[in-house]
Amino acid sequence: MTEFGKALTVTETAIPGLLIADLPVHGDSRGWFKENWQREKMIAAGLPDFGPVQNNISFNDAIGTTRGIHAEPWDKWVSVATGRIFGAWVDLREGPSFGTVFTAELDPSRAIFVPRGVGNSYQTLEADTAYVYLVNDHWSADAEYSFLNLADETAAVKWPIPLAEVEISAKDLAHPRLADVTPIPPKKTLVVGANGQLGRALRHLLGDSAEYEYAGRDELDLTHPSFPLSRRWRDYETIINAAAYTAVDAAETPEGRADAWAANVTGVAALAKVAAANGITLVHVSSDYVFDGTKNGAYSEDDPLCPLGVYGQTKAAGDVAVSTVPRHYIIRTSWVIGEGNNFVRTMASLAERGIDPKVVDDQFGRLTFTSDIAAGVEHLLKTRPEYGVYNLTGAGEPMTWAQIAESVFTATGHDAARVTGVSTEAYFSAATAPVAPRPKNSVLDTDKIGATGFAPSPIMDSLTAYLA
Template identity: 65%
Template sequence: MPKELAVHTTDIPGLLVIDIPQHGDNRGWFKENWQREKMVAAGLPDFGPVQNNISFNATAGTTRGIHAEPWDKYVSVATGRIFGAWVDLRAGESFGKTVTVELGPDTAVFVPRGVGNSFQTLEDNTAYTYLVNDHWSADAQGEYSFLNLADETVAIDWPISLDQAELSEKDKNHPRLSEVEPLAPAPLLVVGANGQLGRELVKQLEAAGTPYIAATRAELDLARPDSWASAYRWRSLRGIINAAAYTAVDQAETPEGRADAWAANASGVTALARVADEAGIPLVHVSTDYVFDGSLPLGEEYAEDAPLAPLGVYGQSKAAGELAVRAVRRHYIVRTSWVMGEGKNFIEIMKSLAERGVNPTVVNDQYGRPTFTEDLAGAILHLVENNCEFGTYHVSNSGEVVTWADLAKTVFEATGHSADRVAPVTTAKYFAEVDNFAPRPNNSVLSLSKIIDSGFLPRNHIDALKLYFNKQI
């Protein structure tokens, strides 16, 4: 009886052994060596191979490796048999861990990026095949790592002694494990790294020791895709977090602003989505409550699948960007509202007014919850690090729904000033004499149930504000 398709874990994290059904008769045999739909359903990563290579080995005892490469590999045998050995050369607790498996045509192995790969043929005329999810590039040479086949630490028990085997001179002279620099994980690309959210993402990535590339607007301007479409080895990235956007909501209502908003939030995001999907890497895209019209009755919250109905140019351009991102097979859309982070924000503006003796007029008919960038960045990295289900998530701080006027009063009290100095006003009255006024959603309350169900609980915004000021309120 042929094997049933099955995927098995090993002692090396991410290294998987696949049983492949092999059907034969008097004419020979047939197998589905790579069948994406069935194998992904069985537990194999959807790693997006782009190249298929074959290594033909004329004699038994041919030995190759140990090579760790900057891409994932799917290894199998077309004819003959091999003894395969894999050594984890990635930084972490499993560095140096070894797994060996004998492979015939009915077995395959998935090798994640950074795990050293080697094999020894056990029969003459063995055809060893492998799929990879990146094209070979001279630029990637610095991301390789090598280990000597005879390393005493990992002590691989080769069926045919290495002094009797066929080896290349290069493979004979690879370093011992003690000399190998562990491979760091593939980096995340943070787009918009100089914004409030981008700076917080970089801060948390650094604290976690997670490799990243910070791209400011000077390095990756969403509105100018031609300047960056070929600037990165996209397949060498772990994923992209897009924290950049055109956010001048009122300026977007002008002819120039409208063009700029669509260039960054729609056309630029479409280009970013295209490269992410072609590279087979996840794209995290930060969106906004402005994709809704805010007409939901007060007391109700917007669910992730609520219909898009933006009121102004900014919301329309962000909604268009969302639609482009939805076409990416591996994507997260993270909608948020009322973002507060390092630098100029509503809290800092109210604090400054309070300290300067200015009594502000603040709208009291727009409802929502603030989002501190610490929580927003934490939620984004939670989704990425835990391989959460792809799709759309809402993230704001939790707690009571408030108005902008309520929040202003809280800031005044937190800084030792009277909340009575804040004068509530309707949105219509506030903007009555303002040109290029962008319509705002009255109800910006986002349902948090999905992000909470994923295992991330945003802080209550009152608690977050206490920590922001580092004092009791």
């Protein structure tokens, strides 16, 4: 019987993510009223902000009507409008909780949140029962479903009314036993820009299991009109954007400017829109170039954006787009070194070939190796600290490019005195092509990500290992 006047409370069950809720129901001689889903109050009570897009009602005439056990690739908020049901939920997701069973009675004063992949079933205990459920995706023939027989001996649900005595559809009677069930796989992580230096580092760290999907520019063009329809996005938990236009000088040309805005803004905005619409966590890698480099001291995550050149402007605009996604991590980094051509490899090559370089000595920052960025991404996704911006660079004292070049020469057995420091202005004085303005100070404060428990590698240790 419906219980009136109780407080809103949320309780965990034996199935991870399956949450049962007691709902306040207010009644008098005229009937009763309840808030079936009140986002603000229910999130505060501990329910997830699952973003329902559809509301369904199943009306059942007779006592004993039995339906299920169905597991779908979306979340449900299940309640009863009238009547009473006995519900049985079985975890049909891949993982250690596969096959776990939870049962409970629901009436208008009690509801349950059913996460993606948990099998849902019920048996009506009163006539004229209306079973209501909100879902956060639309039905699709392409979605992956899983089913379990109501009479499965392993789950051994203790139905109040024997199954032989109740109304069940022929389809539900034909569902497989637990040993033959195809489990619902976990949501996937998509790495965009998988062929770049950060993309390759992420693949090396995360591996090639079915949980991870990697796409380069050839497989996935974020700027193409078909991009929003290129995937069934509700099957993805996370998108990691490792793609970017990074040719800072070429971005100052008319063609480069268009390419930079397309990749760093238009494509990122498309990603942000898809992520926001589908409850996806978006991880985006940003740059020290969003600042002008005039600050006296390290830049924090809260410092206002103030980019100098086209590249920095596009990265700043991309950051703004990503910040609109409810679940986002913006990783701001500097002086990235990974596989492929880069400053460290260039200096090592010059040292080996006997060339004595002139290197800028009035820009300060820290090297950041892609292995550290990849590890930082994994750390944030595992620990799930507050969403927002996190600075991430290598650990250690800031250096100039000239000091880094000297370190490369020393580490490769050459005389560091062969490196000559020059000002940025002198270095580019003879340039005939457009040159992007560089921030003089690229030092980022990494205390915020450090407070989450992440410790990047010391720069010199990473440099030595990289050169070896």
